Amino acid sequence: MAQRILSLSVSPELAREMQRIQKEMGFSGRSEMLRAGLRKIMVEHKQQEALVGQKQGILLLMHSKGAEDAVTFAKHEFEEIITTQIHNNLPGGKCLEVFVLSGDAATIKKMHSQLETSKKIDYVKLVVT
Numbered sequence: 080m081a082q083r084i085l086s087l088s089v090s091p092e093l094a095r096e097m098q099r100i101q102k103e104m105g106f107s108g109r110s111e112m113l114r115a116g117l118r119k120i121m122v123e124h125k126q127q128e129a130l131v132g133q134k135q136g137i138l139l140l141m142h143s144k145g146a147e148d149a150v151t152f153a154k155h156e157f158e159e160i161i162t163t164q165i166h167n168n169l170p171g172g173k174c175l176e177v178f179v180l181s182g183d184a185a186t187i188k189k190m191h192s193q194l195e196t197s198k199k200i201d202y203v204k205l206v207v208t
Contacts, residue, residue, distance in 0.1 A: 097112065130207060134208060138205050139178075139203070139206075143172055145172075148199075150174075150176055153193055160180045161180060163178070173201070180207075
């Protein structure tokens with residue numbers, strides 16, 4: 080199978096972090112590290128595609144304080160599936176959000192996707208039963 084070459088632009092900070100992780104984890108190069116990351120995303124996506132029916136879970140977010148508008152928008156848009164929200168201020172102007180969710184899997188997936196694709200959110204993790 081023919082290889083495809085993709086070009087990727089990253090900030091200097093992200094490039095330094097990638098280099099650090101590459102060395103720590105023993106990847107032979109940046110491409111191998113990025114392939115491993117892409118495989119991980121694909122596995123998580125396939126698991127989410129299989130979610131149907133009524134589900135319960137948690138959604139973890141980390142973001143800067145300046146991103147609270149994106150979180151507030153999602154909180155109001157998906158209030159029918161949010162049973163609990165915990166907000167915690169972290170050092171360095173960051174925030175941690177924990178949402179306990181219960182409802183239709185399609186709605187949970189939509190909330191997760193909206194936050195994960197937001198440029199304002201630093202980290203998103205969905206854990207569903």
